[in-house]
Amino acid sequence: MPVSTEKIQTGTPESAARRKPGGTISAPAGLGPLIREAWYVIAASEDVGRELSSITVLNEPLVFFRAEDGTPVVLDDRCAHRRFSLAKGHLKGDAIQCGYHGFTFDRTGACVFAPAVSGKQNFGVRHYPAVDRGPWLWVWMGEGAGDRADIPLPDEIEEVEHGFRGYTFNPCNYLMVHENLLDLTHLYYLHGPSVSSEEYANTPPKLLPAPDSRHVGYVRSVSGTSFKLQSIFCGADGSLKLTRTEENWSRGPALNFGWIKFERDDGIDEPVRPSRQMVVHAVTPQTETSTHQFWSFRFNEPLVVSEDEAADAIRKVFAEDIEVLAVQGRLIAEDTRTGVVENSVPSDVPGLRLRRALQRMAAAEKK
Ligand code: FES
Ligand SMILES: [Fe+2]
Numbered sequence: 001m002p003v004s005t006e007k008i009q010t011g012t013p014e015s016a017a018r019r020k021p022g023g024t025i026s027a028p029a030g031l032g033p034l035i036r037e038a039w040y041v042i043a044a045s046e047d048v049g050r051e052l053s054s055i056t057v058l059n060e061p062l063v064f065f066r067a068e069d070g071t072p073v074v075l076d077d078r079c080a081h082r083r084f085s086l087a088k089g090h091l092k093g094d095a096i097q098c099g100y101h102g103f104t105f106d107r108t109g110a111c112v113f114a115p116a117v118s119g120k121q122n123f124g125v126r127h128y129p130a131v132d133r134g135p136w137l138w139v140w141m142g143e144g145a146g147d148r149a150d151i152p153l154p155d156e157i158e159e160v161e162h163g164f165r166g167y168t169f170n171p172c173n174y175l176m177v178h179e180n181l182l183d184l185t186h187l188y189y190l191h192g193p194s195v196s197s198e199e200y201a202n203t204p205p206k207l208l209p210a211p212d213s214r215h216v217g218y219v220r221s222v223s224g225t226s227f228k229l230q231s232i233f234c235g236a237d238g239s240l241k242l243t244r245t246e247e248n249w250s251r252g253p254a255l256n257f258g259w260i261k262f263e264r265d266d267g268i269d270e271p272v273r274p275s276r277q278m279v280v281h282a283v284t285p286q287t288e289t290s291t292h293q294f295w296s297f298r299f300n301e302p303l304v305v306s307e308d309e310a311a312d313a314i315r316k317v318f319a320e321d322i323e324v325l326a327v328q329g330r331l332i333a334e335d336t337r338t339g340v341v342e343n344s345v346p347s348d349v350p351g352l353r354l355r356r357a358l359q360r361m362a363a364a365e366k367k
Pocket of ligand 1: 080081082084099100103
């Protein structure tokens with residue numbers, strides 16, 4: 001039986017794209033509003049070097065590189081002259097020279113050279129605060145310098161040393177990615193028995209007390225179930241019946257992470273490989289209808305497969321999510337009926353809580 005219903009007022013892609021005063025962007029109800037006052041991941045730190053890279057976040061084009069002293073630099077990727085992409089230019093020391101007419105911008109974004117005029121100019125491109133934290137480079141998309149204490153990555157990510165990471169692109173609103181990650185009943189019904197079990201899908205989550213209004217988390221513990229994929233990664237018997245206990249959190253718009261503990265069910269006093277797993281998803285909205293997803297899977301046991309093999313196995317699983325999310329996103333965007341009702345069950349409660357938290361954050365940004 002459904003436990004709650006929620007009326008969804010549908011919107012059009014045009015209304016989704018309309019900017020509201022105050023910098024917050026509207027989105028159809030039921031989809032996540034873009035939140036600017038947040039840190040977002042834009043790349044794996046080790047992939048950021050002396051080449052110019054680009055990415056779009058919250059509809060804003062960014063260019064980024066590492067300065068000669070190793071500091072990450074993130075600037076607006078539109079030249080202040082005629083808006084050519086600075087990522088198509090080149091580095092001169094720590095400055096970017098535009099590849100069209102040569103205007104040059106230092107690492108703060110100030111224009112320090114323009115042809116036929118002398119000296120520093122009184123214009124430039126926007127500079128974005130950026131910092132390396134964990135495996136990733138984070139950028140502050142809000143006003144001011146941003147507080148590094150607000151980067152949502154848990155410190156525990158450093159405690160689990162073995163693993164692999166990757167990236168997937170989702171052609172849907174970022175809240176749909178969070179709801180996918182917060183409602184793991186789909187592990188069994190979408191991905192099948194190699195990833196989860198029916199017992200797991202039928203065990204409701206219990207909400208955890210949140211440390212603040214940006215956090216939504218739950219715990220779920222399931223006995224007598226097997227999780228083949230993790231076992232295969234770490235060389236254990238995938239048919240073992242285990243108890244899986246997971247804590248799964250979304251922290252504001254930019255992060256979802258989960259701790260998973262595996263214990264034997266058969267009374268044999270031997271460790272499970274792995275007994276601890278951490279999964280972190282950095283969720284970075286590209287636009288209202290597209291989302292970058294940077295992920296890191298970590299285990300307390302060494303992998304017996306290569307990192308590339310493990311990441312490829314996970315990508316195959318995510319390809320199934322992407323297929324669903326792409327169709328779901330398109331159907332929601334195309335659905336112009338009013339009064340459509342979505343019916344929810346206990347496994348939806350964390351996602352519904354997150355919807356409300358994000359709406360509150362968006363409303364606070366409008367003030
Ligand atoms: S567009 Fe960049 S210098 Fe002209
Ligand atoms: Fe999935």
